[in-house]
Amino acid sequence: MHTTYSDLVFELSKKGRKAYSLPESSIPNVDLEAILPTHLHRETPADLPEISELQVMRHYTALSNKNFGLETGFYPLGSCTMKYNPKVNEDIARYSGFSNIHPLQPLKTAQGALEVMYHLEESLKEVTGMDAISLQPAAGAQGEWAGLLIFKAYHEARGEGAIRRKILVPDSAHGTNPASAVVAGFDVVEIKSNAEGRVSVDALKEAIGPDTAGLMLTNPNTLGLFEVDIVEIANIVHEAGGLLYYDGANANAILGKSTPKEMGFDVVHLNLHKTFSTPHGGGGPGSGPIGVVDYLIDYLPSPRIKKEKQSYTLSHKHEKSIGRVKGYYGNFGVNVRAYAYIRSMGSKGLQQVSEDAVLHANYLKARLSPYFDTPFKSLCKHEFVLSGTRHKKLGVRTLDIAKRLLDYGFYAPTVYFPLIVDECLMIEPTETESKETLDAFADALIEIVNDVKEKPDQITGAPYTKAVKRLDEVAAARKPVVRYQKGTQAK
Numbered sequence: 001m002h003t004t005y006s007d008l009v010f011e012l013s014k015k016g017r018k019a020y021s022l023p024e025s026s027i028p029n030v031d032l033e034a035i036l037p038t039h040l041h042r043e044t045p046a047d048l049p050e051i052s053e054l055q056v057m058r059h060y061t062a063l064s065n066k067n068f069g070l071e072t073g074f075y076p077l078g079s080c081t082m083k084y085n086p087k088v089n090e091d092i093a094r095y096s097g098f099s100n101i102h103p104l105q106p107l108k109t110a111q112g113a114l115e116v117m118y119h120l121e122e123s124l125k126e127v128t129g130m131d132a133i134s135l136q137p138a139a140g141a142q143g144e145w146a147g148l149l150i151f152k153a154y155h156e157a158r159g160e161g162a163i164r165r166k167i168l169v170p171d172s173a174h175g176t177n178p179a180s181a182v183v184a185g186f187d188v189v190e191i192k193s194n195a196e197g198r199v200s201v202d203a204l205k206e207a208i209g210p211d212t213a214g215l216m217l218t219n220p221n222t223l224g225l226f227e228v229d230i231v232e233i234a235n236i237v238h239e240a241g242g243l244l245y246y247d248g249a250n251a252n253a254i255l256g257k258s259t260p261k262e263m264g265f266d267v268v269h270l271n272l273h274k275t276f277s278t279p280h281g282g283g284g285p286g287s288g289p290i291g292v293v294d295y296l297i298d299y300l301p302s303p304r305i306k307k308e309k310q311s312y313t314l315s316h317k318h319e320k321s322i323g324r325v326k327g328y329y330g331n332f333g334v335n336v337r338a339y340a341y342i343r344s345m346g347s348k349g350l351q352q353v354s355e356d357a358v359l360h361a362n363y364l365k366a367r368l369s370p371y372f373d374t375p376f377k378s379l380c381k382h383e384f385v386l387s388g389t390r391h392k393k394l395g396v397r398t399l400d401i402a403k404r405l406l407d408y409g410f411y412a413p414t415v416y417f418p419l420i421v422d423e424c425l426m427i428e429p430t431e432t433e434s435k436e437t438l439d440a441f442a443d444a445l446i447e448i449v450n451d452v453k454e455k456p457d458q459i460t461g462a463p464y465t466k467a468v469k470r471l472d473e474v475a476a477a478r479k480p481v482v483r484y485q486k487g488t489q490a491k
């Protein structure tokens with residue numbers, strides 16, 4: 001097999017080739033062997049690729065072309081909010097005043113950065129309705145964990161720490177919710193959803209008691225449905241002495257329309273990397289600020305940003321604080337992007353985000369409903385779920401449909417989550433797509449399911465056009481090949 005630019009860069013290597021030309025060094029040759037301790041001596045020369053500049057360029061361009069991102073196509077990955085993140089936010093985050101500062105430099109030389117963080121906190125107070133914000137947590141899950149430590153500190157301060165050990169979590173919740181509760185030292189109690197896909201108030205009443213520390217809720221929930229009983233739910237939890245946690249990872253549907261505070265929540269986290277414009281398909285960095293109501297402010301992570309007359313400082317004197325949850329003050333670059341996004345959108349723009357996100361999801365849901373089972377009929381918010389049960393009966397699973405979508409140039413929706421829906425597809429189109437894109441996606445999905453009866457093999461063998469074809473998932477788990485062997489890799 002001949003070498004291509006997407007092979008390993010080592011395979012392109014040819015002795016003596018190089019991608020640089022430097023003038024001869026004017027420093028006299030040093031005998032490294034003589035000055036380095038012998039145990040640090042190499043026995044064999046480093047195996048570094050020797051290639052030309054043009055080859056380097058073609059190699060990395062070839063690799064980048066294998067990538068899928070927002071820049072390449074539609075990415076309707078439910079619960080991930082893969083919206084388009086305006087490039088101006090990237091430009092602003094790269095301003096040298098933001099990108100060349102160090103967290104340990106004297107605060108009086110970092111006033112602009114603190115000012116940005118202060119104003120971002122103020123903006124997020126408005127978005128959530130909460131009374132104070134901490135920008136420290138670096139991800140949604142870390143925000144959850146920090147928020148639950150606040151629950152714990154609150155109950156302990158009231159002498160109920162030892163009794164209130166249980167966190168209630170609906171069965172439709174994102175997996176991080178029960179995980180964070182366990183990491184924070186609580187026991188998890190699952191609350192069943194009702195037939196409409198919402199929290200069952202009866203099941204909640206049954207589960208709640210003097211041992212309840214609180215309830216974690218996503219609203220709209222991961223099925224894309226608004227918890228219409230939220231006021232009653234909040235009353236039940238508060239009357240039982242518990243607190244309410246709002247998982248605001250995907251806040252696209254409520255921006256400028258409603259706030260967790262109005263709904264009765266005590267602690268909330270937002271995912272700045274999802275709702276507020278940081279590219280996150282590659283896994284990070286992120287930011288998961290938390291907001292709290294007034295009676296929980298003292299427990300927020302320390303240090304906190306304070307404004308004193310015209311200057312900004314970090315205050316460390318918070319005796320009841322749960323302490324620091326992240327090195328320095330959080331992921332600053334993500335904060336800058338979020339602030340740039342919020343300021344450039346303005347309050348009208350953010351309201352438009354939620355209107356368009358909800359409109360797009362309902363449009364796609366209406367177009368696709370005849371071709372799938374739709375477990376929940378009511379209007380959705382920013383996302384919706386379909387079920388592929390009828391296709392599974394004919395031998396084509398949701399996984400196959402998702403793989404086939406890749407051949408049409410789309411990223412697949414989230415599949416098999418939430419766990420309560422059989423053969424689930426969870427679709428979040430976001431507000432930034434055009435009607436043409438939504439239609440092209442719907443047309444592709446409809447064409448695929450129309451092939452289920454006649455050409456099932458075509459779907460179960462997909463994808464055909466990607467760098468990596470259909471994998472044997474059992475073998476991948478049981479007999480993983482983790483060592484590169486030339487010629488065995490998918491091209």
Ligand SMILES: *Cc1c(COP(=O)(O)O)cnc(C)c1O
Nearest residue numbers: 079139140141174176247249286
């Ligand atoms: C993404 C997400 C999380 C977790 O956020 P991370 O930043 O990945 O830790 C939590 N809850 C919901 C509903 C989410 O969609």
